[in-house]
Amino acid sequence: MAEKYDIILSGVGGQGVLSVAAVISIAAMKDGYTLRQSEVHGMAQRGGAVLAHMRISRTDISSDLIPKGMADVVLSMEPMESLRYVDYLKPEGILISASAPYENIPDYPDLHDIHSRIENLKSSLIIDAKKLAKEAGTMKSVNMVMVGALSTRMDIREESIVEAIKELFSSKGEKIISANLNAVLLGRTAGKIQ
Amino acid sequence: MSEILVLGDEALALGSIDAGLAVAYGYPGTPSTEIIEYIQGYIKSNETEIIARWCSNEKTAYEGSVGVSYAGKRTLVTMKHVGLNVAADAFMNSALIKINGGLVLAVADDPGMHSSQNEQDSRYFADFAGIPCLEPRNHQEAYDMTMEAYRISELFNIPVMIKLVTRLSHSRSVIKRVETLPITDLGKAADKLKWMALPSLSRTNWKDLIEKQKEFIEYSEKSDFNKLTLNSSYVETGIITTGLGSNYYLENAEDLESSLSHLHIGVYPVPVDKIRKLAASVESIIIIEEGYPFVERMLNGIINEAIKVHGKLDGTLPSSGELNPDNVRTAIGLKPREKQTGAGGDLPGRPPQLCAGCPHTDAFKALNEAIAGFSESIVTGDIGCYALGALPPHSAIETLLCMGASIGMARGASEAGRKHVVASIGDGTFMHSGITALIDAASTNTDMTLIIMDNSTTAMTGMQDTIMTSPMIKNLVIACGVDPEHLKELKVLPKNHEENFRIIKEEIEYEGLSVIITLRECIHVVGKIRGELK
Numbered sequence: 255m256a257e258k259y260d261i262i263l264s265g266v267g268g269q270g271v272l273s274v275a276a277v278i279s280i281a282a283m284k285d286g287y288t289l290r291q292s293e294v295h296g297m298a299q300r301g302g303a304v305l306a307h308m309r310i311s312r313t314d315i316s317s318d319l320i321p322k323g324m325a326d327v328v329l330s331m332e333p334m335e336s337l338r339y340v341d342y343l344k345p346e347g348i349l350i351s352a353s354a355p356y357e358n359i360p361d362y363p364d365l366h367d368i369h370s371r372i373e374n375l376k377s378s379l380i381i382d383a384k385k386l387a388k389e390a391g392t393m394k395s396v397n398m399v400m401v402g403a404l405s406t407r408m409d410i411r412e413e414s415i416v417e418a419i420k421e422l423f424s425s426k427g428e429k430i431i432s433a434n435l436n437a438v439l440l441g442r443t444a445g446k447i448q
Numbered sequence: 449m450s451e452i453l454v455l456g457d458e459a460l461a462l463g464s465i466d467a468g469l470a471v472a473y474g475y476p477g478t479p480s481t482e483i484i485e486y487i488q489g490y491i492k493s494n495e496t497e498i499i500a501r502w503c504s505n506e507k508t509a510y511e512g513s514v515g516v517s518y519a520g521k522r523t524l525v526t527m528k529h530v531g532l533n534v535a536a537d538a539f540m541n542s543a544l545i546k547i548n549g550g551l552v553l554a555v556a557d558d559p560g561m562h563s564s565q566n567e568q569d570s571r572y573f574a575d576f577a578g579i580p581c582l583e584p585r586n587h588q589e590a591y592d593m594t595m596e597a598y599r600i601s602e603l604f605n606i607p608v609m610i611k612l613v614t615r616l617s618h619s620r621s622v623i624k625r626v627e628t629l630p631i632t633d634l635g636k637a638a639d640k641l642k643w644m645a646l647p648s649l650s651r652t653n654w655k656d657l658i659e660k661q662k663e664f665i666e667y668s669e670k671s672d673f674n675k676l677t678l679n680s681s682y683v684e685t686g687i688i689t690t691g692l693g694s695n696y697y698l699e700n701a702e703d704l705e706s707s708l709s710h711l712h713i714g715v716y717p718v719p720v721d722k723i724r725k726l727a728a729s730v731e732s733i734i735i736i737e738e739g740y741p742f743v744e745r746m747l748n749g750i751i752n753e754a755i756k757v758h759g760k761l762d763g764t765l766p767s768s769g770e771l772n773p774d775n776v777r778t779a780i781g782l783k784p785r786e787k788q789t790g791a792g793g794d795l796p797g798r799p800p801q802l803c804a805g806c807p808h809t810d811a812f813k814a815l816n817e818a819i820a821g822f823s824e825s826i827v828t829g830d831i832g833c834y835a836l837g838a839l840p841p842h843s844a845i846e847t848l849l850c851m852g853a854s855i856g857m858a859r860g861a862s863e864a865g866r867k868h869v870v871a872s873i874g875d876g877t878f879m880h881s882g883i884t885a886l887i888d889a890a891s892t893n894t895d896m897t898l899i900i901m902d903n904s905t906t907a908m909t910g911m912q913d914t915i916m917t918s919p920m921i922k923n924l925v926i927a928c929g930v931d932p933e934h935l936k937e938l939k940v941l942p943k944n945h946e947e948n949f950r951i952i953k954e955e956i957e958y959e960g961l962s963v964i965i966t967l968r969e970c971i972h973v974v975g976k977i978r979g980e981l982k
Contacts, residue, residue, distance in 0.1 A: 266798065279620060283453060292619040294562060300836065300908075302800035316698040318619040321773035323787030337795055343788040361796040375788065 258311040259408055260320045262339045264304065265331030266356045270397035271304045273422070274329070277401050280418035281410050282310045292318040301358055303335055310408075329404045331397055332356045333368045333380065340375065349375055350403050350445070352383035352396060379403070379445070386440040391433030398434040402441020412442075450625050456616035457482035459587040459623050460554055461524075463594025465490060465498065468629035470521035470549070472500040473509035475880065476909035477528030478563035479617035480556035484526055485910070497631060502906075504915045505851070505880045506531035510538040513551055518643060520634035521549040522598055529557040529570050534851065534881065536573070539607070543577040544653040546605045546642035549634055550598035556612040559739055560770035563614075563908075565831070565848065567768065569739035574609045574716060578657050580664050581609040581716040582673065583691045587621040589714065593673065595626075600667065602634075604660060613738055615692055615770065665717050673714035676722045678729055682706040686730030687780070688713065688723070690743055693736035696776035703782050718743055720750055727751035734780060735759035738771050801836055807968035808834045810940040810948070811901050812844040815870065818953040825868040825956075826861050830854040830882070832874040833908045833970075834901050845872060852881030855898060859889045862896045868956050869896040875921060876906040876914045883928065889961050890929030897955050897962045900925070903970040911972055918967060925963050934962040941968065 261278070265271040275291050282289055292307040307320045322341050328349045330336030336351040343349060351372055355365050372378045383399040390399065398419070405415055415438060423431050454462065461483045464472065474484040487500035503509035506527040516523035525535075532539060532555050539553070555573075558564040574581035582597055584590040590612065597608040641649055668674060686709040689697050694712045701707070711726045713719065727733065733755060735744045741760040751757075758764040764779045765771065777784065802809050812834075819825045829835055829845030830853065837844040847857055855878075858871035873882050878900050889896060902921060906912040916924065926932055936955060938948045948966075955962035 267800065275620075279453065283622065288622060289453075290619055290621050292615055294618065300800035300803060300833065301798075303798040315621075317695045317773045318615050318692070319696075319772050321699060321777065321785060323785030324773075334795060335798070341787045341789060345786055345788060347788065358801065359796055359798055363794075363796065374790070 256326070256409070257313065259309070259327070260325045261308040261310070261404065262320060262325045262328040262342045263306040263308060263330070264328065264335040264339055266335060266358065267301050267304050269304070269331040269356065270394075271306055271331060274331075274397050274401050274404075275306045275308050276422055277398070277415060277418045278308060278310070278404065278410070280421060281414035284414040284417060285410050287312060288315060290315045290318045303338065305339065327404060327407055329400055331383075331400060333365070333372060334363060337368065337371055346377070348377040348379065348407065350379045350381065350400070352400060353380045354382075354384045381441070381444045383441070386444060387437055390436035390440055392430065395434050395437035398437035399441035399444070402438035402443075403445030405438070406442055406445035451622050452625060453620055453622050454587060455482050455618060455620055456584070456587055456590050456612055457556070457618070458486040459590035460594050460610060460612065461486040461490070462623070462625060463591040464524045464552065464598075466626060466628045467550070467595045467598040468522050468631050469498055469524055470631045471513070471516045472498070472524040472526065473503050473512040474526035475503055475506045475509050475531055476906050476912045477531050477556075478909055479558060479612070479614040480526050480528045480531070480554065481909045481912070482617070483524075483554055485912075487524075502912055502915065506535035507538055510535040510542070510553070513553075514538060514542050514545070517547050517549040517551040518637050519549065520636055521631060523549060524552050524554060526554040528564065529555055529568050530564060530566065530850065531555075532570060532573055539573070540577050541645050542607050543579050543657055544645055544650055546637065546639060547601055547607055548605070548637040550601035551607045552594060552597045552601060553607055553609045554594075554612065555609060556614065556617045557739060558614050560614065565850065567739075569742055570609065570611050571716060571739065571742045574611070575742075578661060579607050579609060580604070580667070581611055583611045583714050583716070584616065585692055585694050585712075585714065586616070587619070587623045589673070590616065591623045591625070593714070604663060606660065611691075613692060661717065665720060668715045668717055669719045669721050671715040671719070674712065674719045674722055676711045676726060678709045678725070679707050680729060682708060683730055684732065686710065686726050686733050688726065688733055688735040688743065689737070690714070691738035693738050693771055693776065696771050696773045697736050697780065699773045700777045700780060700782055704780065713743060718746060718750075723747070723750050727755050730755070732756035732758065734764060736765065736771065736776055736779065741767070799839060801839065802833065802842070803971055805971045806833070807903055807940045807966065807970065808837060808901055809842070810942060810945065810968075811899065811966040812837045812842040814938075814940070814945060814948040814952050815872070815899065816842070816844050817949045818956055819868070819870065821953060822868045822956065824866065825870065826858070826866050827870045827872060828854040828857045828861070830871075830873040830877050832877050834872060834874055837872070851877055852885060855882050855885035855889060858896045858898070859885065859894045862894050867895075870899060870956060871896060872899045872901060874907070875900060875902040875904065875918070878921070879915050883924065886925070886928045886930070886963075893931075893960045895959045895961070897952070897964060899952070900963065900965045902965050902967050903973070905970045905973045907970045907972065911970070921965060925965070930961060930963050934958060934960065936962070936964045938964060938966045939968060940966045
């Protein structure tokens with residue numbers, strides 16, 4: 255496993271992209287990494303395309319933004335959004351996307367075409383995160399399924415992610431916490447298949 | 449010393465708290481909002497006497513902070529870059545008074561205009577006023593520089609600006625904290641002649657300020673935040689960076705064949721000697737600045753013109769938008785990194801939009817139908833979520849200028865002879881700077897219709913409470929001189945559409961000033977209240 259991970263997180267405002275970033279960040283800190291994580295707040299969050307840069311490293315990080323061609327993973331809550339950021343991927347990088355589209359625009363492209371564009375990349379994985387989230391206990395845990403899938407590509411302890419989720423969702427009650435933990439587990443299994 | 453994961457905004461807030469902050473004021477504005485929010489959160493969970501409040505606008509916030517300084521305590525005032533335009537009168541004159549309790553102005557610029565109407569560079573404002581400016585490039589600097597800003601504010605008796613940008617404000621990283629200093633009371637300012645901007649006194653104070661510039665430059669020359677690294681074995685090119693330009697340079701520097709002489713500037717006024725030292729050891733300079741080419745334009749007066757300067761003015765770097773690791777890489781002559789291609793391109797955009805169920809949607813629908821009945825009309829817009837009414841499917845507004853402008857512009861358009869002029873503004877923005885324009889319009893009973901879209905919150909910046917609650921707005925409008933007969937309150941629900949549409953149409957037809965307040969809470973406020981009740 256590497257000493258450094260550059261991860262592009264994408265989706266649509268409201269899909270929980272920033273929560274993904276928060277869980278991974280807290281877990282990475284527990285495992286002794288330093289990090290930089292750039293978010294977009296304000297107007298862009300209102301149902302628009304959302305992008306977060308997450309950089310995790312054992313050594314100092316200069317730039318908040320990931321250079322094009324440096325990302326190990328593009329992790330997306332939504333398939334069309336994932337395709338916007340392919341040029342951030344390093345040649346051996348992987349794109350991981352949830353399969354279901356978020357259609358809040360009139361000209362959303364053909365979903366088969368979007369999926370096949372993802373599948374034609376050198377390395378990619380499409381996950382039916384909605385189905386797994388439902389299995390986990392709440393449809394709101396789609397983003398945590400994706401956390402699980404991402405975690406298989408990183409040297410971060412499973413216990414650290416569990417603790418991070420417990421901290422982050424402490425005000426939401428036991429039921430939500432346990433659904434989110436289930437979602438991570440299901441995501442880990444799905445993330446390992448390739 | 450403890451470590452903590454924070455946003456850049458929060459690092460600045462903590463620096464202020466740990467420097468012995470007494471009172472913080474601000475007006476919400478992306479990307480500066482989280483500074484005051486963090487201090488308010490800190491107050492809730494810690495035993496402290498710190499006060500942190502939102503104000504009506506940036507000017508009242510700034511004036512409040514000047515008052516805290518006069519009274520003898522450390523104060524912070526926060527705003528976004530365009531907010532400083534609103535506070536400019538207080539800000540410019542505050543450079544001429546003898547600051548007592550440390551006064552730190554935190555301004556967050558928005559290069560790339562993620563959530564703003566321009567990308568003005570606040571360093572010009574610091575230069576214009578003649579005050580020092582500190583520009584952090586990472587979280588630790590945001591924290592350390594804020595503490596330092598209080599020290600020099602009291603040392604030089606001058607307001608000090610800390611300039612952030614979106615990418616730092618909204619990036620998270622880990623900082624090391626030192627112990628929190630207690631709030632110190634320096635006592636009321638001793639010399640009132642240094643606190644009155646009377647022309648006779650200002651003439652002296654202005655000369656003093658000009659004299660002080662030498663001290664500021666001397667401070668800047670010595671500051672470790674202005675770091676010069678010379679490599680005498682490579683003379684072809686040297687680098688000057690400011691702000692986040694440094695991060696993007698360092699991200700790429702390891703791929704350069706030689707290590708270049710490098711001056712990073714984090715403290716202004718610029719360190720003239722350090723710039724000359726760099727210039728004396730290189731044949732050309734690449735200057736990488738986040739923001740306008742501020743230092744780049746100054747270089748001509750500082751260094752020998754035989755030294756070639758490359759930056760934003762000659763197109764080495766783009767003259768608009770943000771810097772990033774990729775455009776800086778090209779600027780220093782490196783080939784782009786190998787990357788994946790082939791799957792992107794030809795994707796439709798996904799612009800932000802009003803949330804499903806947003807009350808503004810119903811207001812715009814009724815307004816659009818009312819307007820459709822007139823052959824001639826003008827609808828002016830304002831700053832807030834409802835600015836998204838500019839985009840399809842609403843396409844309801846025609847203009848957007850600055851906070852509060854919808855009302856003044858509608859008045860002007862009406863007085864220029866246009867019929868059926870409508871201004872649309874939110875409750876927060878109305879109270880920020882719409883009220884005065886309404887008083888203007890009421891003073892002449894100008895033929896126009898003002899729609900105040902009251903959703904009971906400052907929504908766009910993340911649900912800050914407005915300065916006044918909804919029932920009070922109605923009284924305020926009447927007190928401005930609006931005829932109560934032509935003040936209408938509409939509950940904007942889909943079921944009321946027909947009635948709302950009819951009333952809006954009638955008021956637009958009325959030849960005089962009408963005010964319509966559309967009422968319904970932002971769906972996120974409803975969500976927040978439900979969350980708190982749980």
